[in-house]
Amino acid sequence: MRILLAEDDSSIAEGICASLHHGGHAVDHAARGNLADAALRDYEYDLLVLDLGLPALDGSEVLRRLRDRGTSMPVLVVTARDGLAERIRVLDLGADDYLVKPFELAEFEARVRALLRRASSQGKPELQLGRLRVDLPGHRAWIEQTPLDLTAREFGLLEALALRADRVTSRAQLVAALCNWDQELTDNGLDIAIHRLRRKLRDSGTSVRTIRGLGYLLEEVNEARITSS
Incomplete structure (x- = not known):
């Protein structure tokens, strides 16, 4: 955050x-x-x-x-x-x-x-979407009971998306969430982080969907969509 x-x-x-x-x-x-x-x-x-x-x-x-x-x-x-x-x-x-x-x-x-x-x-210790559970203040995430091994940048990205799971998050909002005034994040760096997060979420029942021209949406998806993505 x-x-x-x-x-x-x-x-x-x-x-x-x-x-x-x-x-x-x-x-x-x-x-x-x-x-x-x-x-x-x-x-x-x-x-x-x-x-x-x-x-x-x-x-x-x-x-x-x-x-x-x-x-x-x-x-x-x-x-x-x-x-x-x-x-x-x-x-x-x-x-x-x-x-x-x-x-x-x-x-x-x-x-x-x-x-x-x-x-x-809103006072809840965790957020959940599909089989994905996210402890925001504790900086931890699980797929069911299995801990997700996320870097600080990957968790920051997941956090920014999870907080807006019901709406699109723009690239500018993601960059703002991941960087302070003394840091920079290139477009390529953000794309790499999104790619790695998608790979780690593959078995979670959730996906990071690209909304062309607007940004990204963390959403619950069925197994068929996860397999084909």
């Missing part, structure tokens, strides 16, 4: 980015509030990790503007401001969770998983 980290402390940002990358997420980092606000307007994210004490634009204002635009993206506030009144104020502004610095990365990672689980699967 793609996450925006808004944090001006470089050492904290480095640790959080490393943790999120290790969890298989694409991460963009904004060190100023105005940059975070602009990124939230221009890109689609699955989660915002937000410090309150940002330069140029306070984190509270970033959050207020986000909610005023009607965006329901989950927001995890990480801040040194630990007063009860401040927590209540920020939660009332629309934050979904609040973590006080300093914190253990293990707790941070657990809160990220919980927020992504709620947002991506």
